[in-house]
Amino acid sequence: MTNPAKPQRDTILVVEDDAEMAQALLSACEELGFATEHLTTCAEALAAAEAGTYPLAILDRMLPDGDSVDLLARLRAEGSVQGILMVSALAHAGHRTHGLDRGADDYLAKPFSPEELRARIRALMRRATAAQGEHDYLVFEGLEVRVKARTVHYEQAHIPISPKEFELLLYFARHAGAPLSRMQLLENVWNLHFDPQTNVVDVHVGRLRRKLETQTGRPWIHTERGAGYWFGPAETIEEP
């Protein structure tokens, strides 16, 4: 544990009392190249937030000294924690929306795959470190996503896609290079916080992927085994 008196700007605060889960959270952060600070109680988390600045805090919900949902408003008010990822075994749709409503940026249900966890951390860290101003144009080697006009062009040619497909593409484009899980897409593009039985997301991603590939002749959306998908330019169409 680092000394809270000397906060580090790229340190992720991990608050989890279960040793094994904490290890999983810490190693996910470290694998992504971030420093970590491990705490086990709400009180410690609050003290750390008062003393330092963190781009992201990962909070377990049921901590020895209380429900960390009650901590969210105070952490937010402190202003020193930019992103909050809640990790919890309390995980049906009601718990999730409750956590998000109270101020968490993302809510991940236990158990989760390490890929899913890394995808969430990466998305939140990117948001925390990204420039504040939103660009109107997101450009990837000839593929142009026009945010305000809500259209997509490849080498000046318009690619017809549906409004929902555009939202999906925009979310991908804003997280270019980062693996995104199906639940992440469902939560952020469709605002649905439950796990459907069928792989509805795969169908939508598949359609968008095919449209982009047919129009540009190169792959843009890639399957990340075990994690989901990632977006970015690639030279050749990968084998399914």
Added chain:
Amino acid sequence: MTSTFRTAALVALIPLIFAVLGVVIVQGQLRDRLMTEAQTRLEAEVQGFEALYDQRRIPALREAIEYRALRGDPAGSVYLLTDRDGAALAGTYESWPKAAPAPPFRGQADLSGRAYLLDTRELRGGFDLLTGVALAPVEATLAGMRGVFAGFGALMVAAGLAAAWIVARGAQARTARLNAALADVGGAGGLSVTMPRDAPEGSEHAELARNIDAMLARITHLFEAHQRLGNAVAHEMRTPLARIRARLNTLDLDAASRAGLDEEIRTTIRLFDSLLAIAQLDADAGNTAALSPVDLSEIAATLGELYGPVAEEDGRALTLDLQPGARMLGDAQLLSQMISNLVENALKYTRPGDEIRLSVAVRGDRVVLTVADTGPGADPGLRERLFTPFARGQGHGSVPGHGLGLSLVQAIAVRHGAKPRLLETEKGFAIEVSALHISDR
């Protein structure tokens, strides 16, 4: 008029009925007494006259009657003495009154509109004597008494009704406050509602309030225990599953086996989630505090958009018929999950080429969601048990799912004060959920 007031009024009126009965009896006795007195007076007069006649003959009798008639009697007695030819010799009449019976007679008679106790008799020598005592004072006394009693009766009725009203108002107000507090139970206040304690200590209302509070406290305790258990189960089951999942990574597994195991874990989690969600929803049923106005058509449109391509790739047609403005009090996430379950159910139990229709309509004061398909429909034997957890279509062993889909649909519907209903269709399967429509503003 409340039942309490009716009861109190009845209680007040019963003594009045007995009082009236008493008055009737007393009046009868009084009348008898007064009549006896009148009889005695008449008897005394007649005997007096007869004695006078016996001792001193007609002139004296005539003189006596003359004197009495002239002097007048405040009570209004009447006299008449006639000779053998019927000519009046003395008295208050010029001739024998038509209404007066011929002698001998003793009884009541009306003479020129007034009631008298009459005695007519023939004296020796052929003289007829009429003596009458007026009954007007008797009637006046009785009428006076009736007046007094009627006055008291009216006072008693007024006092009785006033007392009944005061008693009823107090009881009614306390009952109304209890009812208002009870109506909050399970509503916005959840179970943490206490009954008003404004009734005097020791009264039935105070005891009732105390008993209801004790009952609510017990139910709250059971609910909380239930919820704690649910959360504990969720936590205790998820944490080991999370570890299992984390360790899968360290194992030397091929991608296919790992994906298979991942899917197994995911299915298990979904099963927990559904069971816990059903328990939570059942506990929350009727609590409107966490609900907000939502447009069911908009939610259905999002789900339609989500599942349209899925249906298309599976060879089913998903058609939408959504009437705008289908506003209701709801939780958008739960309603989305409900529609998702219904649509996935339809996808699961239909064949390529079938149609699935998702519609939302406003019918009267209800918002009605219908999901209908042209598939093979449900087995008649299964229809009864469809909403029971773990009931699944027969011969669908290969269809993925845990048999909680429709139970969850039912729990979400009940959470919104609605109830899912299977529709009778010629073909396929149709289910309807209707909830209370709320106006736009």
